[in-house]
Amino acid sequence: MEYNTAVFTACAQFVLLCFIGIKAAEPSGDGGGWSSDSGFRLQDEGDCNIDILDGFSLSHQQYAYSRPVILRGLTDNTRFRSLCSKASLLEEYGARKVRLSTANTFSYRKVILLFQWTSLCRSMWTICCGRKTLYFFGDNNFTEWQSLFEQYESPPYVLPHTSGAYSFGIAGPGTGVPFHWHGPGYSEVIYGRKRWFLYPPDREPHFHPNRTTLSWLRDTYPHLPEEEAPLECTIRPGEVLYFPDRWWHATLNLDTSVFISTFLG
Numbered sequence: 236m237e238y239n240t241a242v243f244t245a246c247a248q249f250v251l252l253c254f255i256g257i258k259a260a261e262p263s264g265d266g267g268g269w270s271s272d273s274g275f276r277l278q279d280e281g282d283c284n285i286d287i288l289d290g291f292s293l294s295h296q297q298y299a300y301s302r303p304v305i306l307r308g309l310t311d312n313t314r315f316r317s318l319c320s321k322a323s324l325l326e327e328y329g330a331r332k333v334r335l336s337t338a339n340t341f342s343y344r345k346v347i348l349l350f351q352w353t354s355l356c357r358s359m360w361t362i363c364c365g366r367k368t369l370y371f372f373g374d375n376n377f378t379e380w381q382s383l384f385e386q387y388e389s390p391p392y393v394l395p396h397t398s399g400a401y402s403f404g405i406a407g408p409g410t411g412v413p414f415h416w417h418g419p420g421y422s423e424v425i426y427g428r429k430r431w432f433l434y435p436p437d438r439e440p441h442f443h444p445n446r447t448t449l450s451w452l453r454d455t456y457p458h459l460p461e462e463e464a465p466l467e468c469t470i471r472p473g474e475v476l477y478f479p480d481r482w483w484h485a486t487l488n489l490d491t492s493v494f495i496s497t498f499l500g
Contacts, residue, residue, distance in 0.1 A: 267321055268322055269426050276490050277490075286305065287307065328379075335371050371405050389421070408490050411449065413446060418499060419499045422475070424473075426493040427472075428469050429487070432485045441463075448487045
């Protein structure tokens, strides 16, 4: 009883990016059963000024250290996509614990909940505060999630002396992570749409580390002079974004999104 009360209190205090219904829905053709109960979506996909290429028609060295690129048809993850439907994940992982991080730049605070218990928090989002938004991304216990990750076909291109590490996530519409940077990697959307904003390492964007991407998009983005505009694009299922080392980036989920990143380290 004390555990249930603690979980409910945690849900009442924070807005979760990750949300799952108590009752598993059947997979559907509209996004693997991940459509928001409220039907809320962000319609504006924005501009796209990032190169979009066929995954097997480029020299990977062309982009490896210079700029982001979106690749189509790079891999076939049909099987993995099926396993990431709402019904499949609830059946396999509903009783397991997951660790959520705050969706601000530094993600210092962690909260552990049952995967299924996140259903107590519906598809809500907050305009302002990243420290009050919890994010299910990364912190995946590889042993527990290994059977799922083994079905993922990662991008075939790697940088010299690196190997890939997976981070898996689920996020509600209107949520995202504000600007931050780390090493190079790939991000693939399995369900939903994810809008990306990127700046090169020598052009730190103007942002507050505890303000959400949605807040930045509303308050800062419309007033940026042309020379301070980011590289941006919205990626969809089957598309993979590559980001080079130390590039600043922020994300905004336009729908309920299921996604996986491959970090090269």
